[in-house]
Amino acid sequence: MGETRRCPYCAEEIAVEAIRCRRCRSRLSVIDARGWHRDQPGRRIAGVAVAVARSLALPVGAVRAAFVLATFFHMLGPVVYLALGLTIPFRAEGDALLDGVIAEARALAARLWDGPGGAPNAPWNGPQ
Ligand SMILES: [Zn+2]
Known part of the structure; x- marks a missing residue:
């Protein structure tokens, strides 16, 4: 120990x-930050319920039931599940799906905006 x-x-x-x-x-x-990732034993769909349950020291079944119950309130269950699935990293040291999407969007925006000649004084290039 x-x-x-x-x-x-x-x-x-x-x-x-x-x-x-x-x-x-x-x-x-x-909150137990060590549980804040989706790749854990007992995950069923994306591992969101297991990650939330382990982080908050709650029973996994109760968290799953809360997601199902929240579905009857303006479809909140799937919306929150999807949002958490995008923001909770898959592995303990990994990036969330949303981080990758944001990085790709930034790279695409920079390519589209800069064009072939580039934009050396653009604000997203940082202070000169
Ligand atoms: Zn005690």
Whole structure:
């Protein structure tokens, strides 16, 4: 076992990175950044529910049920799922899908705008 700290609620020794105390089940941190990626065991479609559940220390079934329930409120479930799927990176150290799309759009805009001669003083080239 690695480094430990003391639970502020029951004084039990717990792992430094713990989200919940194993003895009193008190929540010690809101978000676990290590779970914020979609490539995890138990993923079904894009891994969004697993990533959200692991990051917030919630049951995966409850998160999936929340997405399904949100579908009945103005189709919010699929919209939020898609938005999170675009912004949560697939791998722990990877970029999100949206980062790649933005980089491609920037490159395309630069090519279209600059043309064959280029635009040396364009604002997106940064300060001269
Ligand atoms: Zn505790």
